[in-house]
Amino acid sequence: MKLLGYIRLWLACARYSVMRTMMFRFDTLMWALVELFWMSVNILTIEVIYSHTDSIAGWNEYEMLLLVGTAMIMQRLFMGFFWSNLFELGRNVRTGHFDFFLAQPGNPLFMVSTRKLDIDGLANVFVAASVVVFAAHKLDLHPGFLDIALYVVLLAIGLVIHYSTMVLVVSLTFWIVKTEGLEGTYFTMYEFSRLPRQAFKGVNNFVFVYALPVVIVSNAPARTLLHGPQPDLMLWLFGAAAAWFSLAVFVFNRGLRRYASASS
Numbered sequence: 001m002k003l004l005g006y007i008r009l010w011l012a013c014a015r016y017s018v019m020r021t022m023m024f025r026f027d028t029l030m031w032a033l034v035e036l037f038w039m040s041v042n043i044l045t046i047e048v049i050y051s052h053t054d055s056i057a058g059w060n061e062y063e064m065l066l067l068v069g070t071a072m073i074m075q076r077l078f079m080g081f082f083w084s085n086l087f088e089l090g091r092n093v094r095t096g097h098f099d100f101f102l103a104q105p106g107n108p109l110f111m112v113s114t115r116k117l118d119i120d121g122l123a124n125v126f127v128a129a130s131v132v133v134f135a136a137h138k139l140d141l142h143p144g145f146l147d148i149a150l151y152v153v154l155l156a157i158g159l160v161i162h163y164s165t166m167v168l169v170v171s172l173t174f175w176i177v178k179t180e181g182l183e184g185t186y187f188t189m190y191e192f193s194r195l196p197r198q199a200f201k202g203v204n205n206f207v208f209v210y211a212l213p214v215v216i217v218s219n220a221p222a223r224t225l226l227h228g229p230q231p232d233l234m235l236w237l238f239g240a241a242a243a244w245f246s247l248a249v250f251v252f253n254r255g256l257r258r259y260a261s262a263s264s
Contacts, residue, residue, distance in 0.1 A: 009106055010114050017117035035079075035124045039072055042194065043131065057198035062138040063226060064196070069131035070225075071193045071218040072124075074155055078162040080122035085113050086166050090173035093259060109167070109252050136225060143225055150229055151221045158217035160241040162190070164248035165213075171248070174255030193218040213240040 046068060050061040059067065089112055092098040101111045136143070143151070166186055192208050197219045200209050209215045220233040 006106060006110060013115055014117055017119065035076070035120060036127060039124060039127060039131075042068055042072065057196045059196045059198070062135045063222075066132055066135035066139070066225065067196060067218060067222040068194045069128050069135060070155070070222045071190075072128035073132065074158050074162060074193070074217060075190065076121050076125045076128055077155070077159050078166075080118045080120075080125065081159075082113055082163050082166065083121070084116050084118050086170050089170045093173050098259065108256060109249065113163070113167075132225075139226070141225060147224060147228060150224050150234070154221035154224060154234065154237060157237050157241045158221065161213045161217050161237075161244055164241070164244040165189070167248040168244075168251055171252045171255045174258050189214050190217075213237075213244060216240060 043065070046061065046064055049056070050064070054060065056064060089098070092101070092112075098112075101108050101115075104111045169186060189212065192214045195215065197209055197215050200215065216233065216237055220230065220237045223230050223233060
């Protein structure tokens with residue numbers, strides 16, 4: 001299938017998701033409010049912490065708010081576009097419903113990843129973006145077009161890392177019975193994305209800054225708004241995204257062959 005075909009297929013899935021959302025408006029509103037409450041708790045936590053200190057790892061209150069807002073944008077995008085699709089992969093493999101995706105005309109990983117949109121998650125992207133704008137205003141930042149464009153690009157690259165991490169985790173369902181506990185580690189691991197890179201020392205610095213791309217995904221775009229283009233962070237983030245996406249695709253395809261052979 002060519003690129004235009006995939007775009008048309010995704011748009012059809014998006015239309016279906018919007019129609020489904022309109023049928024269950026109250027449910028969508030409630031989940032959006034739950035996510036908004038979670039985001040508010042994060043922001044209030046920053047307010048409480050900075051009422052007792054002026055700086056954490058060299059970051060003041062509004063710099064930290066910008067970092068947290070960036071992390072929330074990325075996670076809301078991931079939840080809106082990919083989470084529910086990937087979360088259902090394990091159940092579909094166990095029940096045999098995964099055959100439905102194999103019968104589709106497109107790439108199985110694309111079909112598995114893009115069937116649904118969570119409108120409630122996407123709606124809160126605007127709330128998270130408002131947090132970033134507010135923090136930038138308080139910091140008296142005046143980013144140019146290039147800075148904003150780089151910020152958006154780095155957000156997209158960070159989203160690739162989020163996606164790749166989750167694909168790796170759920171692909172284990174081809175080898176083990178259940179991955180629900182492992183799927184929960186995604187949220188635990190990316191809690192660290194709301195912390196500045198400078199806060200990690202020693203072994204923690206190696207694990208969460210270098211070995212796992214959980215800190216750089218939010219720090220790179222945030223520092224681009226704060227200090228302008230950061231070539232080292234940009235190259236690092238791009239390299240991490242390429243490596244983790246390649247690994248995720250490899251593991252998924254290996255699991256796919258295992259599933260196919262088990263079904264024959």
